[in-house]
Amino acid sequence: MEIAPLEMTPVHMSARSHLGENKIEQPVKSFGEFLVDSLKKTNELELESERLNAALAAGRIEDISQVVVASQKAEIALQLTLQLRNRATQAYQEIMRMQV
16 A cells, blocks of 8 residues: 655635724625615516516416426515515614603
């Protein structure tokens, strides 16, 4: 049995520094931009679900699982959006009840 010697390979740094010397600056979205992007994505999911439902009704789709998955994605996104709205409304009402 032949034993091969160890080969030295270069080591590359893969850890991130907490001091920021190798930090890449990425633009940070504001809350408003994040909210607008999320609402656009929710709307796109709803429109895609409607398009697939219409295609299924027209008989152009044979695999119903695509329609069901798109419908569930749209439903979950809509529920999340509604819950965020409800929480934001509750937070606003709580702030308005505070006495200064």
